[in-house]
Amino acid sequence: MSVMQKPETIERHTMAVLVDNESGVLARIIGLFSGRGYNIESLTVAEVDHNEHLSRITIVTTGSPMVIEQIKALLSKIVPVHKVVDITVAGPSVERELALIKVRSTGEKRVEALRLNEAFRGRIMDTTLESFVFELTGDPGKIDAFVELMRPLGLVDVARTGVAAIARGPEGM
Amino acid sequence: MSQTMTGAEIVLKALKDQGVEVIFGYPGGAVLPIYDEIFKQNAIQHVLVRHEQGAAHAAEGYARSTGKPGVLLVTSGPGATNAVTGLQDALMDSIPIICISGQVGSFLIGTDAFQEADTVGITRPCTKHNWLVKDANDLAKAMHQAFQVATTGRPGPVLVDIPKNVQMSPGVYVPARESRRKSYNPQTRGDLSDIKKAVELIERAERPIFYTGGGVINSGPNATRLLREFARATGFPVTSTLMGLGAYPASDKQWLGMLGMHGSYEANLAMHGCDVMINIGARFDDRITGRLDAFSPGSKKIHIDIDPSSINKTVRADVGIVGDCAVALEDMLRIWKSGGSKSQKNAVKDWWRQIESWRAVDCFRYAPSETTIKPQYALQRLQAAIEKKDFYITTEVGQHQMWAAQFLKFEEPNRWMTSGGLGTMGYGVPAAVGVQMAHPKSLVIDVAGEASFLMTMQEMSTAVQYRLPIKIFILNNERLGMVRQWQQLLHGERYSSSYSEALPDFVKLAEAFGCKGVRAEKPEELDGAIAEMLAYDGPVIFDCLVERHENCFPMIPSGKAHNEMLLGEADTEGAIDAAGAMLV
Ligand SMILES: Cc1ncc(C[n+]2csc(CCOP(=O)(O)OP(=O)(O)O)c2C)c(N)n1
Ligand SMILES: [Mg+2]
Numbered sequence: 026m027s028v029m030q031k032p033e034t035i036e037r038h039t040m041a042v043l044v045d046n047e048s049g050v051l052a053r054i055i056g057l058f059s060g061r062g063y064n065i066e067s068l069t070v071a072e073v074d075h076n077e078h079l080s081r082i083t084i085v086t087t088g089s090p091m092v093i094e095q096i097k098a099l100l101s102k103i104v105p106v107h108k109v110v111d112i113t114v115a116g117p118s119v120e121r122e123l124a125l126i127k128v129r130s131t132g133e134k135r136v137e138a139l140r141l142n143e144a145f146r147g148r149i150m151d152t153t154l155e156s157f158v159f160e161l162t163g164d165p166g167k168i169d170a171f172v173e174l175m176r177p178l179g180l181v182d183v184a185r186t187g188v189a190a191i192a193r194g195p196e197g198m
Numbered sequence: 199m200s201q202t203m204t205g206a207e208i209v210l211k212a213l214k215d216q217g218v219e220v221i222f223g224y225p226g227g228a229v230l231p232i233y234d235e236i237f238k239q240n241a242i243q244h245v246l247v248r249h250e251q252g253a254a255h256a257a258e259g260y261a262r263s264t265g266k267p268g269v270l271l272v273t274s275g276p277g278a279t280n281a282v283t284g285l286q287d288a289l290m291d292s293i294p295i296i297c298i299s300g301q302v303g304s305f306l307i308g309t310d311a312f313q314e315a316d317t318v319g320i321t322r323p324c325t326k327h328n329w330l331v332k333d334a335n336d337l338a339k340a341m342h343q344a345f346q347v348a349t350t351g352r353p354g355p356v357l358v359d360i361p362k363n364v365q366m367s368p369g370v371y372v373p374a375r376e377s378r379r380k381s382y383n384p385q386t387r388g389d390l391s392d393i394k395k396a397v398e399l400i401e402r403a404e405r406p407i408f409y410t411g412g413g414v415i416n417s418g419p420n421a422t423r424l425l426r427e428f429a430r431a432t433g434f435p436v437t438s439t440l441m442g443l444g445a446y447p448a449s450d451k452q453w454l455g456m457l458g459m460h461g462s463y464e465a466n467l468a469m470h471g472c473d474v475m476i477n478i479g480a481r482f483d484d485r486i487t488g489r490l491d492a493f494s495p496g497s498k499k500i501h502i503d504i505d506p507s508s509i510n511k512t513v514r515a516d517v518g519i520v521g522d523c524a525v526a527l528e529d530m531l532r533i534w535k536s537g538g539s540k541s542q543k544n545a546v547k548d549w550w551r552q553i554e555s556w557r558a559v560d561c562f563r564y565a566p567s568e569t570t571i572k573p574q575y576a577l578q579r580l581q582a583a584i585e586k587k588d589f590y591i592t593t594e595v596g597q598h599q600m601w602a603a604q605f606l607k608f609e610e611p612n613r614w615m616t617s618g619g620l621g622t623m624g625y626g627v628p629a630a631v632g633v634q635m636a637h638p639k640s641l642v643i644d645v646a647g648e649a650s651f652l653m654t655m656q657e658m659s660t661a662v663q664y665r666l667p668i669k670i671f672i673l674n675n676e677r678l679g680m681v682r683q684w685q686q687l688l689h690g691e692r693y694s695s696s697y698s699e700a701l702p703d704f705v706k707l708a709e710a711f712g713c714k715g716v717r718a719e720k721p722e723e724l725d726g727a728i729a730e731m732l733a734y735d736g737p738v739i740f741d742c743l744v745e746r747h748e749n750c751f752p753m754i755p756s757g758k759a760h761n762e763m764l765l766g767e768a769d770t771e772g773a774i775d776a777a778g779a780m781l782v
Contacts, residue, residue: 044381045381049318049322049328049330052319052322091510091511091514094510095507095510098505102506102507104326104327104381106381
């Protein structure tokens with residue numbers, strides 16, 4: 026069948042985008058998604074090459090296979106974009122996210138929060154007599170699970186970086 | 199040796215180095231330094247339009263009729279926002295234009311200064327790329343990159359926003375070859391293995407069709423030549439989108455006419471029934487495909503497009519080739535010839551027999567009248583009067599536009615300028631100004647509707663100022679005809695606001711502008727009036743009073759498939775359902 030079928034399966038893809046770090050570049054990327062009604066689940070960006078002023082953006086998006094193909098083609102067309110790699114299809118990869126999680130409690134709950142943090146291999150970044158700030162890294166699912174566990178234990182705030190992803194093995198993007 | 203000059207001088211030097219001869223613009227506070235430089239030189243002619251939207255469409259007309267980029271210059275704030283429609287128009291139709299806009303001083307940006315607007319923010323989604331240049335040392339590079347981006351890959355509009363203080367500060371000029379951008383490398387040559395696959399499909403095709411688009415014209419004269427050669431070598435039928443008219447000669451027997459919503463019966467049914475579709479530089483627009491899941495259900499689709507995001511966007515291609523049409527056609531033809539390829543003669547002959555039976559339906563026929571001028575008749579008489587002349591046609595948007603596409607005959611590319619993707623009423627007059635600037639000796643006609651004409655008619659004043667003898671051929675039905683047609687067919691004949699109760703006297707209006715006005719009310723006056731228009735050496739507004747309730751047929755109603763086409767009034771009863779009315 027050569028014509029688009031509805032409903033199509035929805036897939037989750039992680040893309041790495043190498044861009045010139047110049048003003049407006051993020052607006053171009055985000056505008057592409059918002060203008061066409063595509064999804065952004067997570068987006069992270071930071072300069073990765075200070076001499077060449079290159080930033081790497083990691084975008085997690087969902088869509089039908091045709092939409093995913095479109096997103097990749099449209100991202101590649103943006104003038105300051107050097108390269109787009111669909112990490113999800115390119116091969117095995119590592120996806121990590123960092124979260125800072127503030128929990129406020131005393132007594133039993135405080136002890137339980139501390140115990141769980143250890144079980145998740147979190148770090149303690151700040152402590153008062155009635156609160157902790159935990160730092161957790163891992164795949165997004167692990168962080169989701171930890172946040173859920175903290176909810177009844179006095180969860181106050183969550184700050185998450187969004188996903189950073191990279192291919193396994195020796196090759197660059 | 200690099201030279202230091204002011205930002206405004208850099209702009210002019212870059213334009214000259216890029217071979218620009220004409221720019222369309224409108225001055226204001228934030229571009230005065232550039233206007234000062236324009237004043238001091240003669241190499242580049244500036245055309246003072248009457249509205250910045252006009253500058254953009256004029257630049258488009260210039261670009262489409264020459265194959266060169268068009269340039270416009272506007273001031274900050276309202277100057278830039280007025281140009282937005284033209285930028286989006288050029289984006290949708292892939293027309294290379296460069297918009298230079300003034301901006302408030304860089305030290306004022308973000309303070310809500312007088313005539314400040316976030317121009318790069320506003321135009322980001324309606325340009326291929328844009329630049330806010332905050333340092334005169336970066337200006338030459340941005341200017342040259344603007345030309346590079348606008349004219350290569352899939353062409354499109356770009357904008358360079360220049361704060362006033364940058365125009366006045368010193369900066370280093372760098373030439374184009376030192377301004378290339380590493381991250382921008384559009385692919386122009388399609389994959390050879392895909393091209394071979396395409397040739398194999400073409401060889402085996404029994405019911406083939408060439409479906410060509412504006413990409414062939416954008417690709418340049420070589421693409422047109424190669425398309426014609428390939429079509430002749432294969433003997434296959436050729437149709438084209440609204441954007442692609444002229445790439446294949448309308449007088450040729452393999453030509454099926456335009457396809458799509460108001461395209462020919464034979465073109466649309468051939469698209470529906472083909473077994474191999476060869477899409478060259480077209481993008482499966484919804485005006486072409488109709489209902490997607492019923493679009494050409496049995497065909498293998500080859501899609502050549504320079505824009506990778508056009509391939510598999512709405513219609514899945516069996517063979518997708520990312521590349522310039524001319525390059526892909528050249529590769530295809532070479533493989534076709536060197537392999538001694540032949541088309542399936544007998545099967546294709548049967549296919550033609552089928553197509554001829556569709557052609558015999560004579561889908562553009564209309565009921566003639568001896569008392570009122572039928573718009574189709576007016577265009578047939580216009581065609582007869584101009585066919586031996588060196589002519590260019592622009593249009594507005596509406597029924598008249600579709601009739602012009604159906605009844606005027608284009609033998610060569612770059613002769614037909616119409617707003618296809620955006621459907622911008624008001625495109626035709628300024629586009630004609632741009633075309634006439636590029637081709638001062640040729641006949642330039644805007645086929646217009648009276649409502650569209652009123653949107654940008656102030657450019658008649660530009661035409662008078664620069665002695666541009668453009669002819670505005672208004673098919674005056676005193677209606678927003680296309681809207682009225684949809685209301686008749688889709689909205690229970692409730693004619694909500696599709697009738698202009700007050701219209702100017704177009705002949706007097708012409709005279710007020712310093713143009714000539716001509717009117718035709720009866721069929722027998724038509725030929726004489728057209729001759730009068732053509733004989734006049736200056737701009738003319740032709741008020742052709744036509745049948746007010748004529749509908750444009752054939753029509754594939756929205757939400758319907760190609761084989762559910764309406765041929766005329768008799769077919770319209772209950773033809774469009776509620777789901778169709780949801781679509782545009
Ligand atoms: C700027 C703009 N506004 C609205 C429309 C919607 N529209 C499409 S055709 C049309 C009527 C055009 O009337 P006219 O120019 O007289 O042409 P006709 O259809 O009567 O030939 C309208 C309002 C449009 N295409 N462009
Ligand atoms: Mg009208």
